[in-house]
Amino acid sequence: MRLIGFLLLLATAIQAQNFELRVEAKTVIPGKKIYLEYINELGKLIKVDSASPSAQRKVTFKGKVKDQGAFYLVNFFDTPKPQKVLVILEGGETVDIVADGMNDEDGKSAFAMKGDYPNVKFMLELMAISKEMEAKVRKWNQEIQVDPKQEKRIQAEFTQAQAASTGKIKALIPQMGSHLVALWATNFLPAEKEMASLEEIANRLNQARPNHPQVKQFVANLKRLGGVNEGSMAPEINLATPEGPSLALSSLRGKYVLIDFWASWCGPCRRENPNVVKTYANYKDKGFEIYGVSLDQNREAWLKAIETDKLVWKHVSDLQYWSSAGAQAYQVNSIPQTFLLDPTGRIIAKGLRGAALDQYLAKLFETK
Template identity: 25%
Template sequence: MKLIKQLSIVGMLLLLTCIAQAQNFTIQGTIEHPQPTKAVLLKVFDAQTMQYKWQQNIDVAKNGSFQVTLPFTEMNLYQLNVYGKKGRIAVEQPEKIQVAVKGKEKLQMKITGSTGNQNMRAFHKYLNQLQGKHFGGLKERAMKAVKENNTKEMAALEVIKNEKMKGFEADLKQFIEGLGVSAAAYYAIGFMDLNIHLDFFKKVGERFKQKYPKHNLTRALWKDIKGAERTAIGAVAPNFTLIDVNGQKQSLTAYRGKYVVVEFWASWCLGCRIEYPKLKKIYATYKSQGLEILGVSDDRQTKQWKAAVTRDQLPWPNLWIGQNKVRKDYNISNLPFNLLLDKQGRIIAKKLTPEQLEVKLKELMKNGR
């Protein structure tokens, strides 16, 4: 009887140990060329700031090994910083994650043992396959057309791109749905344009909310969704005041009383440049009827922005985002991106191709709105 009690106690202890271990996750790493005086930095994604915030420093042993064990409370994204080399880790369950850092001047980081990272790698592989399947060869043709200023070819490529985009996005949505409610799914959906696919984001967001209503990634996803609703159809476009090419400040509200196309672009955006020939024709036709186009450049430097305005001979007012909060207010993630505003500044359409814009303008002018 005494032996049975002892065995029972041992069994309980083993069970408790297993339970305790099951609630932790461990990150173990090796660095080929360690710098023992420098710690490895671990950050965790925070829904409040939508950024990675510092969690702790991890000491590195002389042989280059390091390890940290943390409580697993919910799935989340972490960032590991090894001497400036950053790696994202998706923690979806209690598991042991291995990190190998090789190289001296140019570091390479390999992360294994994480189910989430495995799914993120699968996503990137599939994304590359999709790009080849739907857009293979188009980029080279577009670069050649822009270089030669072949407006006919640009117009043809714009039609092809818009048609192929439908299949690309449908395939991408299907893959993301297959990831279920996971850190990898949250990561993957970030590659889609929230402004265009708000309904899909809400669909995924509802699944997150049902399964993990209070989790960090659920709150982050819905924070993005609520932000996108500020620029939904029918909403008044957030005002902004930016500088033009002459250094003068211009505000969006100053254009009330006109139909306004807010066209977000950048000097490096090939898709933007392909649209310019048709946009110029539309501008020439409808400017006298109350249309204005406001180009808003997302270039990081004014030099590239101003050079592009001159190079492409853009006839409409052009503004520069700079460090303004416009990116956040309008959820700018992909270029080109545009919004059509009515005379009161309300959003009546988004992400229009030049062909769609012309159809919409004809309708508006015909109805005298």
């Protein structure tokens, strides 16, 4: 009986490490497969499984979860611009995903996910909060186009709504415990304002998962984040521009330079871009420049976002996602993130966005 009991416990433990993803694509590409990709601690994507859709446009992925909990992407057909759906697995889950299978002309797509598990539940709640804010921003942008005089009112409403959105996210984080979705939630918290919350998450996850590769990377990055301080000389960045040749940050000495870390896939970044566009227009002729460092992986998505959002300043990227040399040099673990440099290349401010950036520059150039 003791041996049988031990074997039953062992079988239960093994089962708890397994997962099952049941995926349905509303649209399929004949002859193409759906892939399951694992995201390692450096942000690299590693294909771990693939399957051709059935006649019912469905595939099932089964396996043992990596690292006792990991981030995965369901990659629909691995096209140049594939629809990808994030899923966080810790073992024991059966998750259902129904997705469009392809992006529309604007690069957008939708999906539905079901599974009574904390990572699924909280991920969907975070996405709902983000989409609510995105809808408000679209409405405000339309209002400004119709009546530019409403800009001051809309900026105030935006600041208030952004604070409310951050508040909702912070309220959810304690409920997430040590589940990996708490690590994903840090992408929605601006490091310059929410360092205490980020440190709380890091401490909790480090105690529960001290050897987890994603947690170790996050904790290490957070510890080093304070290393790029106001008053220190800005580390060099020298990456490729959209045109091909590289552009060194140091080549912009003589101007006040805002290093803007962003990405086409980052909702908060895209929502912030209209504010940055206006700020740049106001100060570009007074000795102000922007050096945009993209954490994109897809070159076409990066270039389209620059064109769509009318970002007419300097841009660079090595298309290495979170492994970007620029992000590593500045210990950037959440975006958008900014660093303002004086004409000598010294960091004089961090985390300036929206009205705060405009007000800082207004005061700065008043004294010139």
